[in-house]
Amino acid sequence: VRATKTAAPSTRRSSKQREAIAAYLETAAHHPTAEQVLRAVRKRIPALGLATVYRNLEALVRDGHASRTMHPEGARYDTRVDPHHHFTCSVCGIVENVDPGPQETKWIQAFQRSTGAAVHRVVADIRGVCADCRRR
Amino acid sequence: VRATKTAAPSTRRSSKQREAIAAYLETAAHHPTAEQVLRAVRKRIPALGLATVYRNLEALVRDGHASRTMHPEGARYDTRVDPHHHFTCSVCGIVENVDPGPQETKWIQAFQRSTGAAVHRVVADIRGVCADCRRR
DNA sequence: CTGCCTGCAAAGAATTTGCATGCGC
DNA sequence: GCGCATGCAAATTCTTTGCAGGCAG
Numbered sequence: 001v002r003a004t005k006t007a008a009p010s011t012r013r014s015s016k017q018r019e020a021i022a023a024y025l026e027t028a029a030h031h032p033t034a035e036q037v038l039r040a041v042r043k044r045i046p047a048l049g050l051a052t053v054y055r056n057l058e059a060l061v062r063d064g065h066a067s068r069t070m071h072p073e074g075a076r077y078d079t080r081v082d083p084h085h086h087f088t089c090s091v092c093g094i095v096e097n098v099d100p101g102p103q104e105t106k107w108i109q110a111f112q113r114s115t116g117a118a119v120h121r122v123v124a125d126i127r128g129v130c131a132d133c134r135r136r
Numbered sequence: 137v138r139a140t141k142t143a144a145p146s147t148r149r150s151s152k153q154r155e156a157i158a159a160y161l162e163t164a165a166h167h168p169t170a171e172q173v174l175r176a177v178r179k180r181i182p183a184l185g186l187a188t189v190y191r192n193l194e195a196l197v198r199d200g201h202a203s204r205t206m207h208p209e210g211a212r213y214d215t216r217v218d219p220h221h222h223f224t225c226s227v228c229g230i231v232e233n234v235d236p237g238p239q240e241t242k243w244i245q246a247f248q249r250s251t252g253a254a255v256h257r258v259v260a261d262i263r264g265v266c267a268d269c270r271r272r
Numbered sequence: 273c274t275g276c277c278t279g280c281a282a283a284g285a286a287t288t289t290g291c292a293t294g295c296g297c
Numbered sequence: 298g299c300g301c302a303t304g305c306a307a308a309t310t311c312t313t314t315g316c317a318g319g320c321a322g
Contacts, residue, residue: 006314013276013321049279054312070206074311087253103243108262110237116267117223124260126244131252142289145302149296153303185304190287210286
């Protein structure tokens with residue numbers, strides 16, 4: 001019986017839980033919350049605990065395999081770790097990835113020049129109505 | 137004794153709490169959290185309750201006098217309600233407002249044209265190191 | 273074996289809500 | 298006087314942590 005400190009799992013060991021969570025995140029396009037990951041992965045591993053989901057998501061983020069973004073409703077996870085943005089439709093609630101554009105790069109470069117700051121990362125939260133919802 | 141439902145205060149009535157909270161937010165440049173607003177305003181109104189702060193901040197946001205942005209550490213409030221962005225220095229933690237630039241407008245226009253979506257709002261979360269911290 | 277990882281439950285942290293009281297009108 | 302906003306405390310929600318046992322290596 002020794003001191004414990006149940007932090008995020010390291011990358012050393014595999015477990016079917018870890019693999020299932022990572023696999024689900026790969027296929028999930030909707031930037032799921034931890035709750036949604038739990039419900040989805042429980043279809044394959046019914047005994048899965050929420051704490052395990054959080055611990056593994058934390059590890060995935062720490063190791064650069066996923067990213068975590070804050071929404072008003074809570075944290076959302078995503079396997080895209082390269083620079084990109086999010087578009088949220090205020091009608092249907094869908095969250096889509098948006099690639100950076102050349103105009104955006106120029107904008108950031110101008111910002112760096114004028115302020116003297118060094119920019120490491122830009123995440124834009126774009127809100128509006130998606131094409132599908134506009135048609136209705 | 138009647139049914140109650142303590143929601144955000146309406147705009148009809150004034151209270152010194154409400155005014156003090158709004159006034160502080162006007163002068164606060166650091167995009168304070170609810171906790172920080174509480175501590176600051178308590179210097180003038182020691183009995184101020186945290187729930188009152190939350191309720192009034194909610195009302196200010198609802199009425200378009202303030203905006204709420206999610207940071208990994210929690211919600212932050214700001215009196216700027218026109219389009220703008222946030223730059224967070226990862227060294228000193230300061231949060232600064234960033235005005236939209238012409239390049240950014242072009243970027244969003246290109247996004248709307250290519251996707252067919254209608255964009256209502258864009259908030260960029262820019263992370264990096266500010267000029268002051270870079271000099272050290 | 274040995275210790276990392278899991279599941280469950282309890283602890284924390286942030287935010288919201290219920291109620292009785294008091295202030296603004 | 299009436300009713301809305303406040304203050305306090307309890308309730309919620311989201312996330313993290315403590316343990317004991319099981320599985321991977």
